[in-house]
Amino acid sequence: MAVAEQIITAPLTKPRLRRAPLSLASFASYLQAIPLTLILAFFLLVPILFLLVVSFWDYDFARMYPGFITRNYAEVLGSWVTWKTYLNTLKFAVIVWAIALFIGFWVAYFLAFHVRSAAMQTVLFLICTVPFLTSNIIRMISWIPVLGRNGLINTTLVNAGIIPQPIEWLLYSDFAVVLAMVHLYTLFMVTPIFNTLMRIDKSLIEAARDAGASAWQIMWNVILPLAKPGIAIGTIFVVTLVMADFSTVQVMSGGQSASVALMMKNQMSLLQYPSAAANAIVLLVLVLLLVAAILRVVDIRKEL
Amino acid sequence: MSKAAEIDLVSVSKIYGATTAVDAISLKIPAGTYCCLLGPSGCGKTSTLRMIAGHESVSIGDIRLGGTVVTDLPPARRGTAMMFQSYALFPHLSLIDNVAFSLKMKGVDKDARRAKALEMLQLMQMEGYAERRPAQLSGGQQQRVALARALITDPEALLLDEPLSALDPFLKIRMRAELKKLQTTLGISFVHVTHSQEEAMALADLVVVMNDGRIEQAATPREVFEKPATAFVARFMGDHNVVSGRASAAADGLNEFQVPGGGTFAATGISVEAGAPVDAAIRTDHVRIGEAAVRGLGFTGTVANIEYRGASVKLSVDGAGVSDFTAIVDDKSFYAQPVAVGDAVPLHWDAEDAIILGRPFN
Numbered sequence: 001m002a003v004a005e006q007i008i009t010a011p012l013t014k015p016r017l018r019r020a021p022l023s024l025a026s027f028a029s030y031l032q033a034i035p036l037t038l039i040l041a042f043f044l045l046v047p048i049l050f051l052l053v054v055s056f057w058d059y060d061f062a063r064m065y066p067g068f069i070t071r072n073y074a075e076v077l078g079s080w081v082t083w084k085t086y087l088n089t090l091k092f093a094v095i096v097w098a099i100a101l102f103i104g105f106w107v108a109y110f111l112a113f114h115v116r117s118a119a120m121q122t123v124l125f126l127i128c129t130v131p132f133l134t135s136n137i138i139r140m141i142s143w144i145p146v147l148g149r150n151g152l153i154n155t156t157l158v159n160a161g162i163i164p165q166p167i168e169w170l171l172y173s174d175f176a177v178v179l180a181m182v183h184l185y186t187l188f189m190v191t192p193i194f195n196t197l198m199r200i201d202k203s204l205i206e207a208a209r210d211a212g213a214s215a216w217q218i219m220w221n222v223i224l225p226l227a228k229p230g231i232a233i234g235t236i237f238v239v240t241l242v243m244a245d246f247s248t249v250q251v252m253s254g255g256q257s258a259s260v261a262l263m264m265k266n267q268m269s270l271l272q273y274p275s276a277a278a279n280a281i282v283l284l285v286l287v288l289l290l291v292a293a294i295l296r297v298v299d300i301r302k303e304l
Numbered sequence: 305m306s307k308a309a310e311i312d313l314v315s316v317s318k319i320y321g322a323t324t325a326v327d328a329i330s331l332k333i334p335a336g337t338y339c340c341l342l343g344p345s346g347c348g349k350t351s352t353l354r355m356i357a358g359h360e361s362v363s364i365g366d367i368r369l370g371g372t373v374v375t376d377l378p379p380a381r382r383g384t385a386m387m388f389q390s391y392a393l394f395p396h397l398s399l400i401d402n403v404a405f406s407l408k409m410k411g412v413d414k415d416a417r418r419a420k421a422l423e424m425l426q427l428m429q430m431e432g433y434a435e436r437r438p439a440q441l442s443g444g445q446q447q448r449v450a451l452a453r454a455l456i457t458d459p460e461a462l463l464l465d466e467p468l469s470a471l472d473p474f475l476k477i478r479m480r481a482e483l484k485k486l487q488t489t490l491g492i493s494f495v496h497v498t499h500s501q502e503e504a505m506a507l508a509d510l511v512v513v514m515n516d517g518r519i520e521q522a523a524t525p526r527e528v529f530e531k532p533a534t535a536f537v538a539r540f541m542g543d544h545n546v547v548s549g550r551a552s553a554a555a556d557g558l559n560e561f562q563v564p565g566g567g568t569f570a571a572t573g574i575s576v577e578a579g580a581p582v583d584a585a586i587r588t589d590h591v592r593i594g595e596a597a598v599r600g601l602g603f604t605g606t607v608a609n610i611e612y613r614g615a616s617v618k619l620s621v622d623g624a625g626v627s628d629f630t631a632i633v634d635d636k637s638f639y640a641q642p643v644a645v646g647d648a649v650p651l652h653w654d655a656e657d658a659i660i661l662g663r664p665f666n
Binding site: 201203204206207208210212213214217222225226 | 357359378379380381385386388389390392393394395396405406408409410453454457
């Protein structure tokens with residue numbers, strides 16, 4: 001509007017500098033953004049800044065000494081235990097991501113393309129979210145009576161005479177960790193993929209069929225490419241959640257497996273806060289690099 | 305390229321649960337015909353097209369294409385290609401890959417299919433945009449790409465689902481001319497679903513007017529307009545007054561009928577036995593102001609509304625048991641003897657402009 005007015009009045013009046021009047025209205029949008037800016041600043045930026053500062057401090061068994069030393073980082077990056085732990089965490093992330101993607105995609109696909117009525121879609125989707133009404137810990141612990149040495153699966157199999165003695169690796173193993181993580185995090189894959197699949201125009205699938213595409217060709221050439229943004233968002237959720245997980249690893253592996261977050265927790269319980277902070281910064285950088293890599297591959301702007 | 309085939313629908317029905325969308329229609333579309341399926345929304349025209357395309361199963365009946373029964377064949381093996389209402393271009397593919405899609409599905413190698421796709425884009429004068437994405441195109445350009453994609457399969461019939469409805473009025477008229485030209489060049493049958501009678505009249509060799517899952521009339525545009533088969537067709541095509549009454553007598557090829565609580569009218573056409581209900585269509589643009597020479601070919605009513613339309617004037621007249629009777633009078637004769645709202649005005653027309661309409665078989 002303002003531009004149009006200027007164009008119209010320009011030939012009639014001498015060109016002169018006219019500033020927009022300083023009114024409340026011109027600040028309104030800034031005012032509206034202030035609450036969120038403050039929340040993010042105080043609860044995200046400031047803590048990360050503290051973390052960064054503390055990661056350079058010195059410490060002994062009793063207290064921290066402000067300073068600027070790089071020993072914490074040297075310890076983190078120089079120890080093969082750290083590298084093994086990071087690799088182990090990445091291994092969990094990759095396995096859980098792959099399984100969650102497989103299950104999540106098909107659940108979302110079923111919801112989006114095979115459930116006809118919108119009401120049924122909502123109901124089934126809500127059923128997917130029902131486990132999330134309880135806490136992570138409870139859902140995790142509830143696996144113990146199922147998987148344990150004298151748990152549901154082992155007793156059933158032994159009593160049925162299928163196996164002579166209980167399977168040991170069901171609980172307190174990497175298998176148990178992966179199982180629990182998949183259980184906890186698959187919904188984070190289902191939701192974004194379901195969202196993108198719902199936006200696919202059904203006539204695109206008909207057009208593909210009209211062009212002679214088989215069901216698999218439609219999946220590979222139309223649905224998967226169009227679901228990519230959802231897959232990327234789900235991947236970001238799952239990878240960041242797994243990378244930051246310590247309780248699942250601790251409970252389900254029975255202390256036999258390690259993760260980066262678990263390592264940090266242990267350092268904190270030994271009051272080695274600067275060391276834990278350095279670890280946290282390294283993990284943060286690693287996760288940010290992973291997210292950046294995903295965003296480079298897939299354009300998710302359309303979904304946000 | 306011309307391997308046009310006749311499309312033959314044999315009492316085809318489409319039943320969704322308790323509702324019958326298409327009710328036992330039979331239709332022969334000769335090879336190389338531009339056929340328009342015309343009707344209001346919900347009349348079954350889109351279901352019919354989708355059944356021909358193979359995107360909707362046929363509940364009862366058979367569809368033949370060039371002598372082959374295609375009722376149970378998948379869309380790609382019928383020899384038809386469909387152009388969707390929203391064009392359904394793949395948003396993640398460039399135009400050339402969109403057009404080459406069906407060749408890719410067939411396993412044609414990349415260079416060959418891209419060469420063929422570029423050829424199709426050239427035919428549509430879209431080769432300059434080959435590497436663009438559909439979202440970067442205007443509606444008319446998207447339509448051309450959709451046409452190229454449909455025609456690359458070398459179909460025997462092209463099925464178009466409301467192809468012009470997404471375009472602005474100016475573009476509509478331009479694309480309509482392009483469609484007609486394309487059909488003439490290719491020589492294959494086009495089946496075009498539309499709710500616009502203007503579009504159907506401009507394009508079609510064969511207009512199929514549908515209502516309520518049935519075919520009301522299938523004929524050339526001129527015949528549909530000049531001799532509408534039913535009251536529905538007359539009303540839907542527009543430019544007709546439909547007068548309903550009961551037959552009273554027949555004389556000199558004119559059927560007289562009585563409008564309940566009103567006057568007596570006469571119309572030409574099939575004779576109707578006395579007492580039977582009659583609908584007659586009277587062309588609005590053939591009505592003239594003045595006393596009728598023959599009884600029944602005119603009436604006197606009160607002018608309810610006058611609309612000036614430039615070259616003509618539209619009068620709405622009530623009287624003789626008929627309300628909202630439209631007369632389009634050319635401006636010269638109107639201003640020679642102007643009338644005003646509320647005036648009583650005699651109207652008359654020629655015998656051949658009032659025709660008895662058939663009743664839909666119930």
